Amino acid sequence: MANYLFVYHGGGKTSDPTELESVIQAWRDWFTSMGDAVIDSGNPVGLSTTVNSDGTLVNNGGSNPASGYSLIAATSIEEACAQAKACPILTSGGSIEIAEIIDI
Secondary structure, three states, rough: EEEEEEEOOOOOOOOHHHHHHHHHOOOOOOOOOHHEEEEEEEEOOOOOOOOOOOOOOOOOOOOOOOOEEEEEEEEOOHHHHHHHHHOHHHHHHOOEEEEEEOOO
């Protein structure tokens, strides 16, 4: 079993309380459906700052800013991708970047 970092990009945002609760419930349902595979359900993140190799800072979040993350256990990258396909962020136009966490 390996651990995978799911980095969420994009997705919709709403200020409507009813719609927000529906979105939150969809995420809860998705995490519940994966059971013990969820190591850390993560959190949304704010706009990032990039520190470049020359020490300069870029405060715009980059070309494809992260909007959140999770840590998920899976037997393979294929299984991790299959789990990701049910993520609610995909229904609002977002995407998920998946990378295996390498133990050192």
